[in-house]
Amino acid sequence: MSNYLDKIVARKREEVAQAKSKAYTADLQAMIADAPAPLPFAQSIRQRNGIIAEFKRRSPSKGAIHEGILPRDVVGGYSEAGVSAISCLTDADFFGGSLADLREAVACASVPVLRKEFVIDELQLLEARAYGASAVLLIAAILTPAEAAHLALTAKQLGLEVLMELHGQDEVGYVSEGVTVAGINNRDLRTFNVDLDHSIRVSHLLPPDLPRISESGIRGVEDMVRLRRAGFDGFLIGESFMRQADPAEACRTLCREYAESLKYN
Numbered sequence: 001m002s003n004y005l006d007k008i009v010a011r012k013r014e015e016v017a018q019a020k021s022k023a024y025t026a027d028l029q030a031m032i033a034d035a036p037a038p039l040p041f042a043q044s045i046r047q048r049n050g051i052i053a054e055f056k057r058r059s060p061s062k063g064a065i066h067e068g069i070l071p072r073d074v075v076g077g078y079s080e081a082g083v084s085a086i087s088c089l090t091d092a093d094f095f096g097g098s099l100a101d102l103r104e105a106v107a108c109a110s111v112p113v114l115r116k117e118f119v120i121d122e123l124q125l126l127e128a129r130a131y132g133a134s135a136v137l138l139i140a141a142i143l144t145p146a147e148a149a150h151l152a153l154t155a156k157q158l159g160l161e162v163l164m165e166l167h168g169q170d171e172v173g174y175v176s177e178g179v180t181v182a183g184i185n186n187r188d189l190r191t192f193n194v195d196l197d198h199s200i201r202v203s204h205l206l207p208p209d210l211p212r213i214s215e216s217g218i219r220g221v222e223d224m225v226r227l228r229r230a231g232f233d234g235f236l237i238g239e240s241f242m243r244q245a246d247p248a249e250a251c252r253t254l255c256r257e258y259a260e261s262l263k264y265n
Contacts, residue, residue, distance in 0.1 A: 004060045008094055008118050009142050016121045025123070031130035032158070038134035039112040041161040042180040042211045044084045045234040049258060052114065052213060053078040053251050054087040054238025055105060057096035066242045071101050075108040077248020078241075081255045084234055085135070087114045099131050106132030114163060118142060125155050135161040137183075140171040152178030165215065172205045182206050183236060187216040196223060200230045221254070221261045228262075 045052070055071055055078075058064045075086055088105040089097035106113045112134035117124055119138055128136045136155055138148055152162045156178035164174055165183045175182055184199045194217030203212055213234040214227045224235055237254070244250040 005142060008060070008091070009120065011093055012118045012120050016123055020123055025126065028126040028130040032126070035130055036106065036132050038129075038159050038161070041085060041112040041114065041135040041163075044112050045181060045211050045213065048084040048111070049082055049255060050213070050232075050234025051083040051255060051258070052085045052087050052234060052236045053081070053083045053241060054089070054116070054236060055101065056089040056238055056242055059239075060094045062239070065239060066247065067096065069242075069247075071105040072108050074247045075105045078251050079108070079110040081248065081252040083111060083251065083255065085112045085114055087116045087236060087238065090115055090117045099127060102128070102131045102133060119151060120147075122151065122154050125151065125158055125160060129158045129160055133160065135163055135180075137163050137165060139165045140174040141167055143174075145174055148174045149176040152176050163213070166202060169202055169205060172202065175206065175210065180211070182210055182212045183215050184212060185215045186218075196227065199227070203231055221257045224258055225261050
């Protein structure tokens, strides 16, 4: 596991320990009763263009990406562009996100919203459901198979879908009940090199009926068409949008170009 992940997970353990209390859990459960019904995440990936457009302000490896921007400045435009779903970073210390961002993203979106977080505890699933997410990210690299299976099943019981992020062939076994989409990250956690061929090799080991998306290093329509031909249903794209002055317009342009390319491929 990379040094970044070590630091992030250590901080998550502190956050969860500080937040855990009967009162906070009761508050979240009360919020869930009033939260909007989750939208179908995997179905939207397969029925729309497959693009999951991400909202994030910064990352630990790249630094500032688009500081100061708000979900309402971006997410409605992403939805109107025709994406399948929105990914919203909620980590504060390393990515500049928050649960308030998640709530605002849900309010602005007409498609499912994924809480992108470093989930290690059931409490974070309750938060996701309480703040309106339709799906959550689980990262195989920071969980044991037993932890991942437990969290995926708990998410399912809450009405949340699960995107399980895989990095290597040795993580294929993390796909369990409750996992509705597999995400294969093209970035090597040790070298940070990006290799689409790696993504394709891992994809071939997954159950054929499981929707799958490709993450990281997707440079444009040519890569998307190649991955689609290799059996991918969708793509997580964030930084290339968020680095633009108008992320929503960048998303609209890519969606339009991708739709045009599919007519000829």
